[in-house]
Amino acid sequence: MNRQLIRALVAAGTLLLLAVLVFVGKAWYDSRLPETYNVMEYGAPDYGGGPAPSHDHERGRTSVRDLGGPTGVADVRIELTARKAEIRLDSGEKVDALTFNGQVPGPEIRVKRRDLVEVTLLNEDIDRGVAIHWHGVDVPNREDGVAGVTQDAVLPGGRYTYRFRADQLGTFWYHSHQDSASQVARGLYGVFVIEPRARPATLDLSVPVHTFGGKRVFGTSDGLVRRPVAAGREVRLRVVNTDDVRRDLFLRGTPFRVLAIDGVDLKDPGLLEAVKLPLGAGGRYDLGFTMPSSAVSLGDLGSRAGIVFGPPAGVESPPVDPATQFDPAAYGAGWTNGEPLDRFDRHFTIEIGRKLGFLNGRPGYHWSLNGKLFPDVPMPVVRKGELVKITFVNHSGALHPMHLHGHHVLVVSRNGEAVKTPWWVDILDVGADERYDVVFRASNTGIWMLHCHNLPHAGAGLVTHLTYDGVTTPFRVGGHAHNHPE
Numbered sequence: 001m002n003r004q005l006i007r008a009l010v011a012a013g014t015l016l017l018l019a020v021l022v023f024v025g026k027a028w029y030d031s032r033l034p035e036t037y038n039v040m041e042y043g044a045p046d047y048g049g050g051p052a053p054s055h056d057h058e059r060g061r062t063s064v065r066d067l068g069g070p071t072g073v074a075d076v077r078i079e080l081t082a083r084k085a086e087i088r089l090d091s092g093e094k095v096d097a098l099t100f101n102g103q104v105p106g107p108e109i110r111v112k113r114r115d116l117v118e119v120t121l122l123n124e125d126i127d128r129g130v131a132i133h134w135h136g137v138d139v140p141n142r143e144d145g146v147a148g149v150t151q152d153a154v155l156p157g158g159r160y161t162y163r164f165r166a167d168q169l170g171t172f173w174y175h176s177h178q179d180s181a182s183q184v185a186r187g188l189y190g191v192f193v194i195e196p197r198a199r200p201a202t203l204d205l206s207v208p209v210h211t212f213g214g215k216r217v218f219g220t221s222d223g224l225v226r227r228p229v230a231a232g233r234e235v236r237l238r239v240v241n242t243d244d245v246r247r248d249l250f251l252r253g254t255p256f257r258v259l260a261i262d263g264v265d266l267k268d269p270g271l272l273e274a275v276k277l278p279l280g281a282g283g284r285y286d287l288g289f290t291m292p293s294s295a296v297s298l299g300d301l302g303s304r305a306g307i308v309f310g311p312p313a314g315v316e317s318p319p320v321d322p323a324t325q326f327d328p329a330a331y332g333a334g335w336t337n338g339e340p341l342d343r344f345d346r347h348f349t350i351e352i353g354r355k356l357g358f359l360n361g362r363p364g365y366h367w368s369l370n371g372k373l374f375p376d377v378p379m380p381v382v383r384k385g386e387l388v389k390i391t392f393v394n395h396s397g398a399l400h401p402m403h404l405h406g407h408h409v410l411v412v413s414r415n416g417e418a419v420k421t422p423w424w425v426d427i428l429d430v431g432a433d434e435r436y437d438v439v440f441r442a443s444n445t446g447i448w449m450l451h452c453h454n455l456p457h458a459g460a461g462l463v464t465h466l467t468y469d470g471v472t473t474p475f476r477v478g479g480h481a482h483n484h485p486e
């Protein structure tokens, strides 16, 4: 080869390398998030085929600050103090926890339907701040508890008061939405139950299932707990999965019904027996049964922890058949939206995938939404009163429990087929290669997080916001309050 040719090749190669470096460098540079930002400045507005907002910036602007709960005398007043504490599990193991009122889970809150609830959050010593989200309770936007979106994180010595009317009925939970991936795992969560005004005589028990200090805990225990229950007694177990991943639960020793999902009672739920009950992260199943004269046990297939109800000398019940599992898409009578579902004001497609690139300056194979990495993700925009459909498509190869704040959505189709029995959820497990259609009426004005509830996934960019046209927030992620909702 002659010298000139070699020189030309080297020059061309160098140029190409430089071009690639500039390209990658720019992608890296552009991906970096500023130290503080407003969530509304990010994301690409997606109008879902509906009208784009008018450009009249002066009229029709609402701040999330103006979307608060009702004033007036509260029926229930609760104080939750966030503080560090060492928690001792039944097994003797000690865990450095973050707690509400010194306990994990935080105190169970039970209110009556239509109560005006007032909860004051105090932060004693959680340096990075705390905020409380009422998961599944469709509260007014300002009460939603998302640091950097609906409020500033409450720093040590600070306080914040939440007020809302408990208009729903059922099983919900609360958890911190500041640094949530770490704070929820470490203990900042609890169960929130809204009971009917006249409480039935059932034994009604909430059972949050969590992985705490590496141990599975049912309620407060990392072992097998016995609980005597008289034969013939009606029992309602409110099981809440407060972990990041699906749990394969079982209830054995008796036929039972799934009475409610995500705080919505099912219609005509049939009897089930010996089936596996996969419960997605953040989801709730209310299980009902009549206590037999032998033992009944609640547990999950991945651990030894659980609760055994009934006589101490109860007969060991037959094991569950892990091959049959509960499927809400074909159970009971199914719900409708109460209106025809053939025309939607907006239809959004949210495709979850993976993509090589930079996420806030970090190179990697990151979660993507519609082919984009956070913060360039699609941001669905709606107007109050519209009928909305969201199609979730999952090509990421992993399971994602997708959660929408402030709304319940009706699951109407799976993998392109209408489900037999549509059911209401506030969180939906979207498995690898699955596709779901959910519908809802946009009735709760605000800026609402829509994210994966495998909370480390949310921290890695699987997050966007459903926004109502014209709503703004004065709060910022980062900044002086160190807001960091994920």
Ligand code: C2O
Pocket: 133, 135, 175, 177, 282, 403, 405, 449, 451, 453
């Ligand atoms: Cu359970 Cu964004 O929350």
Ligand code: CU
Pocket: 399, 400, 401, 452, 453, 454, 457, 458, 462
């Ligand atoms: Cu996920």
